[in-house]
Amino acid sequence: MKRHSSSATIVLEHAARVDASSWSAVIGPLLNAGIEVIAPQIPMTSLSDDVLRTPAWKTKPSWCLLAEDDRMFSPKTQRFVAERMNAQIRSHDADHAPQISSPGTVVEIVLEAASALL
Numbered sequence: 001m002k003r004h005s006s007s008a009t010i011v012l013e014h015a016a017r018v019d020a021s022s023w024s025a026v027i028g029p030l031l032n033a034g035i036e037v038i039a040p041q042i043p044m045t046s047l048s049d050d051v052l053r054t055p056a057w058k059t060k061p062s063w064c065l066l067a068e069d070d071r072m073f074s075p076k077t078q079r080f081v082a083e084r085m086n087a088q089i090r091s092h093d094a095d096h097a098p099q100i101s102s103p104g105t106v107v108e109i110v111l112e113a114a115s116a117l118l
Contacts, residue, residue, distance in 0.1 A: 008118050009036040025103035035114055062087040063113045067094040
């Protein structure tokens with residue numbers, strides 16, 4: 001695994017129904033690869049608060065793991081949102097919580113993004 005050295009920090013943000021601990025299987029491998037990473041515990045007070053925290057995709061390069069086995073959001077909807085963000089789309093057989101069920105895939109995509117940006 002390639003070691004990264006940068007002053008940048010990757011922030012892993014959780015969404016509704018999970019907390020920051022959902023990233024535990026992803027954080028270790030990223031740290032081992034030399035990536036500075038944090039997963040802040042963010043209170044979920046309302047949907048509008050959640051939306052206000054996440055406008056970075058409008059100005060920053062984005063990557064999207066399109067979860068083909070997601071039963072909450074169809075792959076078609078995920079693709080629509082990812083294309084609207086101009087994201088690099090990586091489609092995988094993953095469910096709605098890939099950081100828990102497919103952490104290796106998530107790590108690969110984060111490392112790909114880090115290699116492209118850092």
